[in-house]
Amino acid sequence: MVTNQWNMRLQEQKIKEQICEIGRRVYNKGFAAANDGNISYRIGENAVLCSPTMICKGFMTPDDICTVDLDGKQLAGKRKRTSEILLHLAIMKARPDVKAVVHCHPPHATAFGIAREPIPQCILPEIEVFLGEIPFAPYETPGGLPFADTVLPFLKPGTNAMILTNHGTVSFGEELEQAYWRTEIVDAYCRILILAKQLGGVTYLNEQKSRELLDLKKRLGFDDPRFHVEDCDLCGNTAFRDGYKEALPAPKAFDAPPVFPAYLKPAAYSSPAPVASAPAAATSPDLEMLVRAITEQVLAAINKS
Numbered sequence: 476m477v478t479n480q481w482n483m484r485l486q487e488q489k490i491k492e493q494i495c496e497i498g499r500r501v502y503n504k505g506f507a508a509a510n511d512g513n514i515s516y517r518i519g520e521n522a523v524l525c526s527p528t529m530i531c532k533g534f535m536t537p538d539d540i541c542t543v544d545l546d547g548k549q550l551a552g553k554r555k556r557t558s559e560i561l562l563h564l565a566i567m568k569a570r571p572d573v574k575a576v577v578h579c580h581p582p583h584a585t586a587f588g589i590a591r592e593p594i595p596q597c598i599l600p601e602i603e604v605f606l607g608e609i610p611f612a613p614y615e616t617p618g619g620l621p622f623a624d625t626v627l628p629f630l631k632p633g634t635n636a637m638i639l640t641n642h643g644t645v646s647f648g649e650e651l652e653q654a655y656w657r658t659e660i661v662d663a664y665c666r667i668l669i670l671a672k673q674l675g676g677v678t679y680l681n682e683q684k685s686r687e688l689l690d691l692k693k694r695l696g697f698d699d700p701r702f703h704v705e706d707c708d709l710c711g712n713t714a715f716r717d718g719y720k721e722a723l724p725a726p727k728a729f730d731a732p733p734v735f736p737a738y739l740k741p742a743a744y745s746s747p748a749p750v751a752s753a754p755a756a757a758t759s760p761d762l763e764m765l766v767r768a769i770t771e772q773v774l775a776a777i778n779k780s
C-alpha cells in the first residue's frame with residue numbers, strides 16, 4: 476500500500492515535470508505569448524493535473540502545477556488552476572482515450588481561425604496520416620462552460636486537434652508529448668500553406684494518392700473521422716458537417732478542394748487500375764518510402780517517450 480502511494484507520487488511528479496517541459500516548448504515555439512496557453516494530464520478517474528492561471532508556460536516548475544477533479548474543482552496546488560481547464564475536462568469526459576490536452580495560440584493556425592479559412596486536406600502526406608480534418612469549434616468567450624462545450628460536436632473518433640475560432644488551437648492524445656506534437660504539426664502545416672499561397676497557391680493530391688494515404692493511415696493503426704462517416708467527401712472538410720450550427724467554413728483564400736467520393740465509397744477513378752490485388756497497389760516505391768519515413772517517426776516518438 477505504502478509502495479503504491481509512493482509509486483503514485485513518483486508518477487505524479489514525473490507528469491508535473493513533463494507539463495513544465497511541454498510548457499517550455501510551447502513558449503519557446505512562440506505558441507503562447509506571456510501567460511497564454513494551458514496544459515493538462517488526467518492522472519486518475521477523477522483527477523487531472525494542470526497548469527495554473529497567470530503564469531508564463533515557459534517558466535513553470537513542478538510546484539506550480541495544480542490538481543483538479545473532472546468538474547474543475549481544485550484539489551491541490553498552491554496556485555489557482557487555469558480558467559480554461561473546463562475546455563480540457565470537456566474533452567477528457569467525452570473521449571476517455573484522451574489523457575493529455577494542450578491549448579495555446581500558435582500564430583499560423585490561429586490565423587486560419589481568425590480568417591475562418593478551413594485548413595485544406597489532401598495536400599501534405601504527414602497531415603493526412605497524423606491529423607486529417609481539423610474542425611473549427613465556434614467562437615465563445617473563453618473560460619466558462621459554454622466555451623468548453625463548443626468542442627463537443629467535433630470530438631469524433633480520430634480527431635486529435637481543433638481550431639478554436641478567433642482564439643487558438645487545442646490538441647490532445649494519450650500522452651503529453653503526442654498532444655503537443657499535434658499542435659506543432661498543425662501550426663507548421665498552416666505556415667507552409669501560407670507560404671505556398673504567397674507562391675501562387677496549393678496543389679491538391681489526386682484521388683488515388685489521397686486514398687493511398689488513408690490506406691496507409693489505416694495500416695499504421697491511426698483513426699480518422701473519414702473511416703466512420705460515409706457521406707463526407709474524401710478531401711472536402713465535410714466529416715464534421717453535422718457539428719456546425721453556423722455555416723460550414725468555406726474556402727476564400729485557397730482553391731476549393733476537389734470533389735472525390737468518401738473514403739468508404741468506391742473510388743471514382745478507373746485508371747491506372749488501383750491494381751485489383753490490393754497489396755501490389757500498396758507497394759509503389761513512393762508509398763514504400765513514405766511508409767518507411769512515417770514508421771521511423773512513429774518509432775522515434777515511441778522510443779523517446
Ligand SMILES: [Zn+2]
Pocket residue numbers: 511512559578579580617642643
Ligand atoms: Zn486561450
